[in-house]
Amino acid sequence: xxxxxxxxxxxxxxxxxxxxxxxxxxxxxxxxxxxxxxxxxxxxxxxxxxxxxxxxxxxxxxxxxxxxxxxxxxxxxxxxxxxxxxxxxxxxxxxxxxxxxxxxxxxxxxxxxxxxxxxxxxxxxxxxxxxxxxxxxxxxxxxxxxxxxxxxxxxxxxxxxxxxxxxxxxxxxxxxxxxxxxxxxxxxxxxxxxxxxxxxxxxxxxxxxxxxxxxxxxxxxxxxxxxxxxxxxxxxxxxxxxxxxxxxxxxxxxxxxxxxxxxxxxxxxxxxxxxxxxxxxxxxx
Ligand SMILES: O=C(O)CCC(=O)C(=O)O
Numbered sequence: 018x019x020x021x022x023x024x025x026x027x028x029x030x031x032x033x034x035x036x037x038x039x040x041x042x043x044x045x046x047x048x049x050x051x052x053x054x055x056x057x058x059x060x061x062x063x064x065x066x067x068x069x070x071x072x073x074x075x076x077x078x079x080x081x082x083x084x085x086x087x088x089x090x091x092x093x094x095x096x097x098x099x100x101x102x103x104x105x106x107x108x109x110x111x112x113x114x115x116x117x118x119x120x121x122x123x124x125x126x127x128x129x130x131x132x133x134x135x136x137x138x139x140x141x142x143x144x145x146x147x148x149x150x151x152x153x154x155x156x157x158x159x160x161x162x163x164x165x166x167x168x169x170x171x172x173x174x175x176x177x178x179x180x181x182x183x184x185x186x187x188x189x190x191x192x193x194x195x196x197x198x199x200x201x202x203x204x205x206x207x208x209x210x211x212x213x214x215x216x217x218x219x220x221x222x223x224x225x226x227x228x229x230x231x232x233x234x235x236x237x238x239x240x241x242x243x244x245x246x247x248x249x250x251x252x253x254x255x256x257x258x259x260x261x262x263x264x265x266x267x268x269x270x271x272x273x274x275x276x277x278x279x280x281x282x283x284x285x286x287x288x289x290x291x292x293x294x295x296x297x298x299x300x301x302x
Contacts, residue, residue, distance in 0.1 A: 018098050027103050031166030031208035032194075035099065039147065039199040043090070047149045047224060050086035051077070051115065065278055068286065070122045076278055077115040080224060082248065087113065091226035096145060096201070097253050100228050103203060104141040107231035107254030111135075111142065112245040116223045123157050123215030127182040127283045130165075131227070132206040133173040134181060134279070135242040136267040138260045140166070141230035142206035146223050152196050155217035159202060159210055160191045166207035170268055179270040181282040183209065232257035236267055240275045 019035065027033040039047075054077055055064070063083060065076040080087040090096070091113060100108055117123065132140055152158035171183045186209060194202050204210060215221055231254060235242060276287030 018095075019102055024102050027203060027205070030163040031205040032161050032163070033099075033103070033203045034194060034196060034200060035203070036196055036200045037198075038095070038201040039090075041199065044149050044199045046086050047090065047147070048222070050080075050084040051117075051149070051222060054080065054083045065280070067119060067122045067124060068284075070119070073119040073122050074117050075119065075122075075124050075280065076117065079113055079248070080115045081110075081113040081226065087115070087224060087226075090147060090224065092252050099201075099203060100143065100145070101253060104143060104228065104230045105254075107257060108252045109229050109231050110248070110250040110252050111227040111229045112248060113224070113226040116225065118157050118212070118215045118221035118223065120156075120215060120218045120220055123221060124280050125157075125214045126210075126212045126279060128162075128186040128209050128211040129173060129182050129279070129283075130170060130207050130209055131204070132170055133179070133268065134270055135235060135245070136170070136237050136269065137229060137233040137235050139230065139233045139263045140205070140207050141233050141261075142227065143229075144204045144206070144225050144227040146202040146204060146225050148196055148198060148200050148202070149222040149224065150198055150220055152194060152200075152221050152223075153217070154193050154195065154213075156219050156221040157212045157215040158196070158221065159194045159212050161194060161204070162186065162190050162209040163192055165209040166205040169265065170207060171209070172268065173270065174268075178273040179282070180272070180285070181270070181276075181279055186211075228252070230261070231255065232259060232261040234260045237269050239270065239272075241272075241277075242270070
């Protein structure tokens with residue numbers, strides 16, 4: 018469990034790192050589950066490849082629906098204890114994804130706030146980034162701008178359309194999240210974050226289950242957000258009979274064309290791509 022000081026840190030900075038939260042055995046089970054999901058004999062190919070190296074997977078969509086190890090990790094009681102301390106007792110599972118960040122190719126993720134992709138009535142949403150490998154600057158660790166969640170939602174548009182990235186960020190404020198395997202980063206949905214290309218010979222595989230307070234309801238139902246809703250599950254506490262609403266304007270992620278992942282909309286490859294395979298596989302941003 019975390020301390021009152023940890024909760025204050027999260028409230029002030031918009032993130033919290035718990036090093037070595039999961040044991041080496043749990044990490045090994047996660048890596049084994051990745052290998053099983055990617056086994057070529059499996060009929061379902063629910064993943065996205067690196068454009069620069071079409072043999073390398075960059076993203077497994079909805080891993081909690083593909084392997085029990087991931088749904089068990091996402092509902093791990095110790096993890097939920099931390100989440101309860103950060104967003105309250107009534108916790109919904111929102112969606113999940115797994116970023117592979119492969120050696121030498123692992124794609125760049127540009128600066129963004131997760132909330133821009135799926136605005137809700139309030140901002141008690143967070144993602145737990147569970148690192149299966151050591152994360153270092155060399156293999157493209159996550160970078161965050163501490164305190165940026167307190168400055169509201171930035172525009173993520175280019176030429177009047179949602180492109181899932183913020184162009185003006187003061188990178189001198191950025192902190193690199195370098196952690197050993199098994200560590201967890203709890204990330205507020207409004208905290209600006211990014212990661213560089215993996216230039217190293219080591220992978221940086223990260224499982225990302227996302228959560229929200231039960232009284233946070235989606236206010237945007239475009240394709241890349243609405244497909245998560247059927248998978249919403251109550252993990253702890255009670256469902257809410259009312260929506261808690263934070264004042265202010267919520268920008269909506271109105272893209273020029275539907276997209277399958279954060280990578281595509283940031284790169285602009287969604288403007289030309291055939292998205293049929295992603296729609297059938299149940300993708301997540
Ligand atoms: O794994 C990363 O480097 C970035 C994760 C992220 O921001 C995302 O997938 O939305």
